[in-house]
Amino acid sequence: MLDPVRHDDDEEAIxxxxxxxxxxxxxxxxGTVMARLGGGRIDSGLVTLDEAAADAVSRVHPVAGTMKLSxxxxxxxxxxxxxxxxxxxxxxxxxAVDGYAIRFADLAADGATSLPVLGRTMAxxxxxxxxxxxxxxxxxxxxxxxxxxxxxxxxxxxxxxxVVLPAGVxxxxxxxxxxxxxGRGDEVLPAGRxxxxxxxxxxxxxxxxxxxxxxxxxxxxxSTGDELTEPGAALGPAAIYDANRVMLRAxxxxxxxxxxxxxxxRDEAAGLERRxxxxxxxxxxxxxxxxxxxxxxxxxxxxxxxxxxxxLWRVAIKPGKPIAVGSVAGTPFxxxxxxxxxxxxxxxxxxxxxxxxxxxETYVPPAALPVRLGFAHARKPGRREFLxxxxxxxxxxxxxxxHPGEGAGSLASLAQSDGLVVLAEDVAQVAEGDSAPFLPxxxxx
Numbered sequence: 001m002l003d004p005v006r007h008d009d010d011e012e013a014i015x016x017x018x019x020x021x022x023x024x025x026x027x028x029x030x031g032t033v034m035a036r037l038g039g040g041r042i043d044s045g046l047v048t049l050d051e052a053a054a055d056a057v058s059r060v061h062p063v064a065g066t067m068k069l070s071x072x073x074x075x076x077x078x079x080x081x082x083x084x085x086x087x088x089x090x091x092x093x094x095x096a097v098d099g100y101a102i103r104f105a106d107l108a109a110d111g112a113t114s115l116p117v118l119g120r121t122m123a124x125x126x127x128x129x130x131x132x133x134x135x136x137x138x139x140x141x142x143x144x145x146x147x148x149x150x151x152x153x154x155x156x157x158x159x160x161x162x163v164v165l166p167a168g169v170x171x172x173x174x175x176x177x178x179x180x181x182x183g184r185g186d187e188v189l190p191a192g193r194x195x196x197x198x199x200x201x202x203x204x205x206x207x208x209x210x211x212x213x214x215x216x217x218x219x220x221x222x223s224t225g226d227e228l229t230e231p232g233a234a235l236g237p238a239a240i241y242d243a244n245r246v247m248l249r250a251x252x253x254x255x256x257x258x259x260x261x262x263x264x265x266r267d268e269a270a271g272l273e274r275r276x277x278x279x280x281x282x283x284x285x286x287x288x289x290x291x292x293x294x295x296x297x298x299x300x301x302x303x304x305x306x307x308x309x310x311x312l313w314r315v316a317i318k319p320g321k322p323i324a325v326g327s328v329a330g331t332p333f334x335x336x337x338x339x340x341x342x343x344x345x346x347x348x349x350x351x352x353x354x355x356x357x358x359x360x361e362t363y364v365p366p367a368a369l370p371v372r373l374g375f376a377h378a379r380k381p382g383r384r385e386f387l388x389x390x391x392x393x394x395x396x397x398x399x400x401x402x403h404p405g406e407g408a409g410s411l412a413s414l415a416q417s418d419g420l421v422v423l424a425e426d427v428a429q430v431a432e433g434d435s436a437p438f439l440p441x442x443x444x445x
Contacts, residue, residue, distance in 0.1 A: 046316035048425065049384050053353045055312055056325045060332050062360035063284050065215035071200050076256050077213035078361045083189040085206050088179035092127075092142045096174045100156060100163050101135040101147035104171040113165045117158070119144075134163045143175065150174035182206070192362030194256060214360035216258045220279035221248055224265045224272070224291040224300055225338065243411055244289040244336075244343050251347055252287070254445045255355050265300075267291065272303040280308075280331035284358055287351065290338035300335050304328055316383040316425060319408035320346040325354075332358070339408035345386050345420075348444045366444055368422055368437035375402040378429035385427075388417040389438070400438060419443075 047055070066080040095101065100117070107113045119128055120136035121144065128135060130144035137143060137150065149171055157164040182188055188206070189199055195211070203211065228242040229235055242264055252259045260283055265272055272291075279286050291300030301324060304310055310326035317323075320342035324335035334354065336346045356363035371391070379385060389400040400421055405413035419440040423430065430436055 046314050047312050049315055049317050049349055052312055052315045053350050056350055056354045057357045060354055060357050063215055063217050063358055066212050068210050068212050070210050071204055074195050074211050077195055078359045079191050079193045080212045080214045082187050082191045085182045085184055085186045085188050088184050089182035090176050090178055092178050094140055094142050094176050095137045095150050096176050097152045098138050099150045099152045101137045101143050102149050104149045111167050114162050116162050194361050216256055217284040217358040218260055219252050219257045219285045219287055220260045220262055220283040222262050222265045222288045224288055226267045228264045243340055251445055255352055256359050267299055269299040272299050273306050276303050276328045277307045280329040286328050286331055286333045289336045289343050304333055318383045318385045323350055340411045341408045366439050368439050370435045371400045371438035373430055373434050373436055374399040376432045381426050381428045384425050385423040386420040388413045389421050390417045
């Protein structure tokens with residue numbers, strides 16, 4: 001049976017849950033809030049996720065400054081310059097196997113061929129000159145001058161200083177040609193590439209020892225809320241531990257940011273405004289969680305408006321609708337909701353592309369793969385919804401099971417699942433056995 005659809009009269013409760021409970025403090029006053037935010041694209045409706053991400057990215061530019069790093073230091077940094085091969089790869093013709101180098105013309109037209117073994121070359125040794133005969137050669141070794149074919153050692157018989165080669169050998173077999181992988185002058189890595197281990201291996205194989213990369217963006221990170229306590233400290237009455245900042249710090253680091261952790265901001269308007277403005281001076285992005293809903297203690301939005309601007313505020317996603325994007329004292333600002341799952345989703349799909357732009361990275365959105373659903377779900381269309389699922393194998397292949405913890409505050413549902421099933425804005429329901437797009441967490445971070 002399909003899950004019951006949440007109707008319009010449930011929307012307020014959903015919004016309160018996704019904002020981290022902030023909206024419980026005071027009923028919504030959407031008209032007043034929108035008037036204070038001004039015109040532009042913000043109105044009583046919602047901005048689609050694609051529009052929000054594109055709009056956020058369009059408002060920022062790569063940070064200034066580059067530096068040279070050794071390959072040992074460069075993993076995860078973003079290339080500032082395209083990398084061009086200074087040599088061919090492989091740099092010379094070499095053997096792809098252990099075997100015998102020959103001249104194809106020396107093979108008999110029919111049947112096996114017996115040739116004397118004239119010598120041997122191992123990888124790293126200087127090449128020889130091949131006469132009429134065969135030359136023992138090992139994988140990676142430069143082939144002798146005159147040779148044009150390699151026969152695998154498993155296919156021959158060696159006897160009395162001679163090697164018997166089978167019929168049917170193909171000309172050019174088992175050769176790695178000079179430049180067949182990379183040609184001298186080829187662009188091997190583009191500017192904007194976030195370097196991965198395999199990229200560094202390629203650069204090393206070309207003899208490059210260092211690269212020029214963009215400076216990493218400095219991100220000022222805050223949590224907000226009087227109820228928050230640092231992990232490790234004693235909990236006071238009605239207090240909770242600050243999990244969002246720990247999670248965001250790790251996500252920022254994986255996205256290549258330099259994190260400036262400024263702790264917990266209390267729900268006090270003047271202090272918030274001062275701390276936000278101070279953070280904007282030395283950082284390239286200010287990132288907060290909590291305080292962007294419409295409750296009496298939700299002062300982050302007001303603090304941003306006092307020293308900057310908000311360009312968008314409400315995004316058509318679930319969870320995570322109240323996401324604020326704007327600037328503080330000229331520095332880009334992103335304010336995420338208070339609930340951890342909403343923080344996770346908002347960062348992955350709005351803050352992450354913006355951060356990539358700041359870093360000079362050519363951002364490629366994560367690729368979703370189809371997965372078979374092991375559950376049914378019905379809902380009110382209009383927002384892109386992200387469902388936490390775990391993958392399991394059954395007789396028909398891979399199946400996605402929905403995590404039982406559906407709340408936007410359930411960190412366990414994130415830690416105990418494998419990724420997100422994505423339901424597009426116009427999808428009203430899915431049935432068990434349907435196919436839906438799946439994003440593994442590894443693709444997001």
